[in-house]
Amino acid sequence: MSRWGFLASRRWAFFLLAVVLLTWLAWQLGQWQFHRLDDRRERNEIIQRNEAxxxxxxxxxxxxxxxxxxxxxxxxxxxxxxxxxxxxxxxxxxxxxxxxxxxxxxxxxxxxxxxxxxxxxxxxxxxxxxxxxxxxxxxxxxxxxxxxxxxxxxxxxxxxxxxxxxxxxxxxxxxxxxxxxxxxxxxxxxxxPAPEVPLEPAELPELDEGPHFFYGLQWWFFGAMAVFGFLYLLYDEWRDRRREAQEAAERSEKY
Structure with missing residues (x-):
């Protein structure tokens, strides 16, 4: 069997599917955070314009x-x-x-x-x-x-x-x-006229951009880590099988 034949096993097929789904989810969540950042910026522009x-x-x-x-x-x-x-x-x-x-x-x-x-x-x-x-x-x-x-x-x-x-x-x-x-x-x-006892006025919204940019990067980083982890384990499995094949060839040459 080829050293890459293990990829056809059920375990690796499920592993690959899980990594694909996790990477897709991380990409979508990162996109969602960046869309929220765009919405936040648009909201801030509206507030700044209206306040003026x-x-x-x-x-x-x-x-x-x-x-x-x-x-x-x-x-x-x-x-x-x-x-x-x-x-x-x-x-x-x-x-x-x-x-x-x-x-x-x-x-x-x-x-x-x-x-x-x-x-x-x-x-x-x-x-x-x-x-x-x-x-x-x-x-x-x-x-x-x-x-x-x-x-x-x-x-x-x-x-x-x-x-x-x-x-x-x-x-x-x-x-x-x-x-x-x-x-x-x-x-x-x-x-x-002013009231005898005033209430505390409304609090204006914060005009910062919030944590959305860094959250988006974090989700994409998680997706990249999933891909990197899969490729590393793939290489590790291939290396082990290669070493086993070499050891088997050496034993056959001795006998």
Whole structure:
């Protein structure tokens, strides 16, 4: 049998198949990480561009029947109206620097009768999931707010029960409150007049590129290691068989 005949064995066939699948998976995961890097860069460009723009009237960016476009994420908008304080929705399980807290989301009723959902900010609590009784109230009367446009959350976390939720969705909150809301919401930057006790404002997203580039390289490195390991074991097997063949030839010559 040829010294390479062992490749036809079931063990080596399964081994080769496993290496091919592992290498393919590592390549795909590396590609996925680089696609995420591209998405992150695109998102950062949108945020930087929108943060540099002057505040736009909310009606130019948000509408009742149209979700905010991806290009409008973190665009600064301005709106005037009156807070519907009795319809405040508490967003639970929000932490900052490891401290538990909640976010207060209040509809701002506009002149046309629709309402803009405003995430007024974060307030600390004693325990995770607690709904505080001392949540500071927003300003009374006519209020002008500026804030960053955000898209709705999706999934089970956006469900609203007893005016409490874990993620902000204008669709779910509008249904729970039986109120017509503009799609999406605004993370508050400022409000005039100022409240007696302000909440901690929204945290702007980090504009770094994240770990995706190095994760992508790591996956490709794992794939390359799988190929290298297979080739090394292949060479090692061939070398052993070659040595065995040489030893057998030497023994036959002696006898």
């Amino acid at each position: 723009l002057p505040p736009a009237p909310v009606a130019e960016v948000m509408a009742v029947d149209r979700p905010p476009a991806d290009d409008d994420q973190w665009r600064v908008v301005e709106a005037s109206g009156r807070y519907a304080v009795e319809e405040t929705v508490v967003v639970r399980y929000r932490t900052r620097d490891g401290a538990p807290g909640v976010n207060a989301v209040v509809p701002l009723v506009l002149d046309d009768g629709s309402a803009l959902l405003v995430d007024r900010g974060w307030w600390p609590t004693a325990n995770r999931g607690e709904v505080p009784d001392d949540l500071p109230a927003p300003p009374d009367g006519e209020v002008t707010v500026t804030g960053w446009v955000r898209q709705d959350a999706t999934g089970d976390s956006a469900e609203v029960t007893d005016q409490r939720t874990r993620a902000i969705s204008s669709a779910a909150i509008g249904e729970a409150l039986d109120r017509e809301l503009l799609s999406g919401f605004v993370a508050l930057a400022s409000e005039t």
